[in-house]
Amino acid sequence: xxxxxxxxxxxxxxxxxxxxxxxxxxxxxxxxxxxxxxxxxxxxxxxxxxxxxxxxxxxxxxxxxxxxxxxxxxxxxxxxxxxxxxxxxxxxxxxxxxxxxxxxxxxxxxxxxxxxxxxxxxxxxxxxxxxxxxxxxxxxxxxxxxxxxxxxxxxxxxxxxxxxxxxxxxxxxxxxxxxxxxxxxxxxxxxxxxxxxxxxxxxxxxx
Amino acid sequence: xxxxxxxxxxxxxxxxxxxxxxxxxxxxxxxxxxxxxxxxxxxxxxxxxxxxxxxxxxxxxxxxxxxxxxxxxxxxxxxxxxxxxxxxxxxxxxxxxxxxxxxxxxxxxxxxxxxxxxxxxxxxxxxxxxxxxxxxxxxxxxxxxxxxxxxxxxxxxxxxxxxxxxxxxxxxxxxxxxxxxxxxxxxxxxxxxxxxxxxxxxxxxxxxxxxxxxxxxxxxxxxxxxxxxxxxxxxxxxxxxxxxxxxxxxxxxxxxxxxxxxxxxxxxxxxxxx
Numbered sequence: 001x002x003x004x005x006x007x008x009x010x011x012x013x014x015x016x017x018x019x020x021x022x023x024x025x026x027x028x029x030x031x032x033x034x035x036x037x038x039x040x041x042x043x044x045x046x047x048x049x050x051x052x053x054x055x056x057x058x059x060x061x062x063x064x065x066x067x068x069x070x071x072x073x074x075x076x077x078x079x080x081x082x083x084x085x086x087x088x089x090x091x092x093x094x095x096x097x098x099x100x101x102x103x104x105x106x107x108x109x110x111x112x113x114x115x116x117x118x119x120x121x122x123x124x125x126x127x128x129x130x131x132x133x134x135x136x137x138x139x140x141x142x143x144x145x146x147x148x149x150x151x152x153x154x155x156x157x158x159x160x161x162x163x164x165x166x167x168x169x170x171x172x173x174x175x176x177x178x179x180x181x182x183x184x185x186x187x188x189x190x191x192x193x194x195x196x197x198x199x200x201x202x203x204x205x206x207x
Numbered sequence: 208x209x210x211x212x213x214x215x216x217x218x219x220x221x222x223x224x225x226x227x228x229x230x231x232x233x234x235x236x237x238x239x240x241x242x243x244x245x246x247x248x249x250x251x252x253x254x255x256x257x258x259x260x261x262x263x264x265x266x267x268x269x270x271x272x273x274x275x276x277x278x279x280x281x282x283x284x285x286x287x288x289x290x291x292x293x294x295x296x297x298x299x300x301x302x303x304x305x306x307x308x309x310x311x312x313x314x315x316x317x318x319x320x321x322x323x324x325x326x327x328x329x330x331x332x333x334x335x336x337x338x339x340x341x342x343x344x345x346x347x348x349x350x351x352x353x354x355x356x357x358x359x360x361x362x363x364x365x366x367x368x369x370x371x372x373x374x375x376x377x378x379x380x381x382x383x384x385x386x387x388x389x390x391x392x393x394x395x396x397x398x399x400x401x402x403x404x405x406x407x408x409x410x411x412x413x414x415x416x417x418x419x420x421x422x423x424x425x426x427x428x429x430x431x432x433x434x435x436x437x438x439x440x441x442x443x444x445x446x447x448x449x450x451x452x453x454x455x456x457x458x459x460x461x462x463x464x465x466x467x468x469x470x471x472x473x474x475x476x477x478x479x480x481x
Binding site (some may be wrong): 022023133161164168172174175182185189194195196199202203205 | 224268269270271272273274275277278280281282283285288297298299301303306311315316341351375381386416417419420421422423424425434436441442465467469470471472473474475477
């Protein structure tokens with residue numbers, strides 16, 4: 001397929017691809033962790049898309065991504081990815097894997113408005129829309145009284161890389177607790193608390 | 208006139224010789240004065256000399272109350288490039304005889320010592336140390352303060368004779384990577400030679416420290432001050448350290464800051480597309 005310019009197209013639609021890299025992925029508690037990518041898109045179920053060697057599973061309306069800003073200058077931003085319809089049996093994966101701090105990339109992919117095929121454009125396609133990290137996550141249960149079953153929604157709160165940089169580790173303080181957090185066996189800061197507001201009678205002759 | 212003096216003498220005689228209360232008081236005062244004069248004349252000559260001699264400081268000096276400005280809320284700064292920093296006191300010790308004090312001052316963090324390509328850069332260096340805004344000139348042992356040099360007037364500062372005759376009253380030991388790695392200021396170092404290192408580990412300088420006082424990854428100084436009022440050395444002066452981190456390349460600095468888990472953003476190196 002030859003590459004088209006986006007300006008020549010009259011009917012296009014866009015979809016989102018989410019890639020979450022999880023360095024410590026566990027299915028059950030106690031399993032040896034392994035690294036994996038969670039790959040999904042908002043295309044309809046069964047319409048998987050392959051990009052950069054990865055296949056993104058279509059979740060359709062089960063995937064939700066809030067809006068994000070696009071600015072010329074780097075700016076801090078936050079968005080939330082929601083994945084609905086998680087069965088109870090899969091909750092263990094969410095709980096046992098280390099989701100916080102995982103890197104997140106969201107791509108926007110442009111498809112033909114009629115055929116749904118990924119467009120081959122002179123411009124890059126897909127292109128990155130958001131890069132950041134999972135800052136926090138939460139689970140919401142939707143209980144169906146009639147069927148007495150529940151489905152769960154996972155919310156991944158993502159912050160942009162700039163936010164993570166601004167959320168700098170506070171650094172070392174001159175006190176024992178802070179020192180031992182980084183160097184557990186070091187005693188050099190142990191007396192700081194005792195020295196606070198202490199004065200010495202320097203030069204006073206001792207009997 | 209003679210009649211006037213005679214009248215006074217007569218009056219005095221009548222006062223001291225009378226039987227009234229006034230005469231009694233006058234006689235007591237006269238006896239007290241006489242006793243004071245006799246006591247003074249009996250004092251040893253050495254005692255009078257000691258009281259008059261200002262160099263005998265022990266006889267009159269009551270010392271000073273040295274407040275230690277330590278705080279559990281002080282942060283250890285991070286330096287890239289060069290900066291002037293005052294130290295944050297994190298330990299202090301006074302010898303039992305009360306004449307010598309030791310202060311440990313945190314100056315800054317030890318940052319990464321390798322650039323993004325993995326080349327070794329070096330440790331943080333001390334360009335100069337300032338005591339009360341005058342640059343410290345070290346003696347040949349690289350720790351004893353020999354004199355102070357005022358860079359603005361380009362002259363040696365004499366603070367009550369301390370600068371000329373310090374006699375080891377002030378010693379400053381510099382460390383650039385924890386207690387084990389002592390160093391000296393770069394002006395004591397010949398460029399081209401191996402970067403200098405000191406000889407005394409901090410736990411061998413601070414009397415109350417052991418080898419467990421490692422002060423890991425800390426750039427710090429230990430200051431020893433011997434009390435001497437005559438030389439105007441009665442406490443810790445206003446200290447400033449000019450330090451230089453060889454890491455100055457912006458890319459190296461950003462990478463170091465992004466990845467460091469102690470003072471930076473703690474991002475995994477694998478998450479950074481370098």
